[in-house]
Amino acid sequence: MHDRVPDGHSSRNLTQSQGKDQILVPLVAVGIVIALTAVVVMTRLYRLSEVPPGIINDEGANGVDALQVLQGQHQVFFAEKASGREPLAIYATALATLLLGPSLLAFHLPPALASAGAVLAVFWLGLLLFGSDEQSGRPRPWRGLTVAGVGAGVMAASIGQTFLARGGFRANFLPLILALSLALLWRSWGHTDRRKASWWGLALAGACAGLLLYTYIPARFAPFLFLLFGLSFLIPFGDVAKARIKAEWPKAGLFVAVAGLVAAPILTYFILHPDDFFFRSREISLSLDSRRPLLGAFLNNVVDYLLIFGVAGDPNENYNFAGKPLLSPWEALFFWAGVGMSLWRWRRRPPYRLLLIWLGVMLLPAMLSYNRGHGPNALRIIGAAPAAYLLVGVGVWETARLLKGRISFQNATAAAVVGLLVTCFILAQGILAYRTYFNEWVGTPNYYAAADAEIAAAAHVLNMQPSDAPSVYLIPYYLSNGHHGFDYLYQGEAPAHVIHSTMTHLPQRIESILASNEEVSSVKVVDWNDELRWIGRGEEYTVALLEKYGTYLGSQQHTFLQVHTFTDVALDRPWTFYANLGPPSVNYDGGISLLGTALGQGDTQLAAQPQINLGPERTFWIAMRWQTAPGLDTEFALSLRLHDSEGGGVYQRDIVLLDPNYSRTNNWPPEQPVETLYHMEIPPDLKPGEYELRLIVYDYETLQPTVELGVWKPEAVLAFLQVE
Structure with a gap:
């Protein structure tokens, strides 16, 4: 029927209109x-x-x-x-x-x-x-x-x-x-x-x-x-x-x-x-x-x-x-x-x-x-x-x-x-x-980045891999530790693990994954292609660890990624990036101590010297060993800062201190060493020159810094860096 009929229309016209509406x-x-x-x-x-x-x-x-x-x-x-x-x-x-x-x-x-x-x-x-x-x-x-x-x-x-x-x-x-x-x-x-x-x-x-x-x-x-x-x-x-x-x-x-x-x-x-x-x-x-x-x-x-x-x-x-x-x-x-x-x-x-x-x-x-x-x-x-x-x-x-x-x-x-x-x-x-x-x-x-397309591609590639020998797949991923989309799509028989490529305890995490498998004849590592800018970097650290503790066999090239294969992986000694730790060591008044540090790039530890030249690469890792006193109830965080030759701050990264079990410092076992590893990426717009890498440790809740005993200052200089 129609919506409204003006006054004066005949009933015949109304009936005709109604009939047309019933059809139309x-x-x-x-x-x-x-x-x-x-x-x-x-x-x-x-x-x-x-x-x-x-x-x-x-x-x-x-x-x-x-x-x-x-x-x-x-x-x-x-x-x-x-x-x-x-x-x-x-x-x-x-x-x-x-x-x-x-x-x-x-x-x-x-x-x-x-x-x-x-x-x-x-x-x-x-x-x-x-x-x-x-x-x-x-x-x-x-x-x-x-x-x-x-x-x-x-x-x-x-x-x-x-x-x-x-x-x-x-x-x-x-x-x-x-x-x-x-x-x-x-x-x-x-x-x-x-x-x-x-x-x-x-x-x-x-x-x-x-x-x-x-x-x-x-x-x-x-x-x-x-x-x-x-x-x-x-x-x-x-x-x-x-x-x-x-x-x-x-x-x-x-x-x-x-x-x-x-x-x-x-x-x-x-x-x-x-x-x-x-x-x-x-x-x-x-x-x-x-x-x-x-x-x-x-x-x-x-x-x-x-x-x-x-x-x-x-x-x-x-x-x-x-x-x-x-x-x-x-x-x-x-x-x-x-x-x-x-x-x-x-x-x-x-x-x-x-x-x-x-x-x-x-x-x-x-x-x-x-x-x-x-x-x-x-x-x-x-x-x-x-x-x-x-x-x-x-x-x-x-x-x-x-x-x-x-x-x-x-x-x-x-x-x-x-x-x-x-x-x-x-x-x-x-x-x-x-x-x-x-x-x-x-x-x-942005379309590929928003959909996590690279993870789906990795699942597809690994699903196609032969399963003729016991293998473990490692997928270093800068954006997350684990990925539900991968877990849904991956249907292969070999264990596969998405790991955060720059996680604090990367060596221990990889060692733990491999040690949990009764038999591992090869480890296959996903290495993302350089054009995938949205993923960030970091998979080179996993590759470096496998090169250090295993034997490289070869690589397969795919659309989004390469798959590197390693064998004869050694699990008879703890995995670390560094051979030894050096100064500084710092005892803080808050009940936490820094026992030593090491800096490096990839699988290479940079020698401790008055000035460390980073070369053209603007990324490096820094390892630290910590120890807490009995009765500590403070959650500590650290701040890594770069200062230029004039003392001005040009870069800062703040991180909550966590052990391999992701526990905060108030839950660490007292007087037991805890190692952390952080991956630093210097901003590309930072001018070449000499910089100081400084450390501040502070209470995460109150933001109050703890100070070094005997020195009574919150900042400690970790290294002098030459940035090219």
Whole structure:
């Protein structure tokens, strides 16, 4: 049926218009769905087996747990890795892995399908919310198609949503389940005289609502969305509200009961393990912002997340492209128009009210989180994004009404124009998103870096290695110690270890790995190609250690890396970079002593002399041996500083003192030597010349330095360096 019929039209014309609408509305809806499907296939699913080319470390934990699920280890909350994760995405990944094997496609497919499904669910929800008059229940199909088509189209073609969909994030399940729950609830409630309540539909809506807690942390705010929207029907509270409560409570009771039943397993888990419920929240609490009071930090976040609508977006390239805002400037214009009209129609128009409550409640998880000065976080607002996109559709519709006065679609031409415009808009936006992602992003160095592509390449190469003799693979990696994405993708028989290439106790770590294997005939070390600038350096230290304690056999060259093979590895003596330690030795008044130091490059220890020439290489390592006194309860850190010939500080690196077990100094065994190794990289813009390398040891909590006994100064000179 048409939206409005001007007075004076004959009943015959009205009947003809209604008949045409009955034919045109389904055709236009099908056309829009086809356009939406084409866009999500282009942006979410096209070349998904190879784009992106890797798995982000944190998200890779889902894959590792999916492998454990396939081995029979089932949980309602996976607390061990990556600050704890909800299980829905993990079980979906397990199913995909069962069907496709551990692969990039199996890992990325479930979240991508969830994101694609969310677009269609938002379209359906928009049709339900705006496809009929809120007061009379009369159909208003063209309003519904416009709002739903524009909103879902903007969502389908969003470059930010494309990044999130392809990134393997479990958060993609949140907008899908939330949109389905709201759509089922709206459709089944029977809020008009023409539609009776559907008890099965309400039960399904409740099941989806309960399932939300299994998706992503911000879903914990969804109950407040349902509660506030329900309470909004009781304002002002009086006899009408009391009558409504009496009439509607059975439906609300069924919805809440089913939601509680579905959510019961994870709620029970959190009751028994409250630390797991709060752990991630404590990690990103606003109280961690040391620069602002709590209210100031919150208000700063409010500004950041309001600017995301048309001004500035998330700069994190795992979540977004080039810091683009969630909405383009023209989309933001209609969004704010939609917000304004929704506020104007707050009391009498429940669909408008729902979108505002949805937007406000689901923005709160992001606004209450500490972003560490990195700007807005697109992942944390994913639950609010569908409401924002539908508000764009509302803005388009309401703007058109204001400009035209009244919209009357009484003929096929006008209806076809609406359908054609919305469909063309969706396709045009989709083409722009496709060009941005595949032409401007794919293939750039940042594209490979953001996806940890080199780790996936290493897993692929090592999976292809023959397993004819007992071997151990070492993958030095500057960005992390261990990598969940590698653990998911690597399926070889030989043990493989991703180790931090410049970790404090690298020699002891490698020695421990090799000693833990009963038989090792060869050690194969990954050496990244020099063009992979985003990885940083450091693998040469692992290679140097193997050259020192083993026999080099040869290398294999691959696209991203080389694999060096060593044999006859000696494990009969402790592994170190240095032959001996030299001065200075320093006894501090804080109960800690420096027993000696050594400097070197690669497998070469630089001879102790008045001045050490680093040569053209601007990297070196420094080994130190420490000892603590009994009863020490201080956590110490050290500061390594370069000073120029005039005494001015030009470079500084601060490090918490840790032993090989990653224990801080207050937990070290007293009077037992502890060795540390640090890799220093002098900035490339530092001018050639002579520099002093100085050491300061200080209390990590109070920042108060400890001083040398008898000298009573905090600084000790470790070496004089000549930088070329």
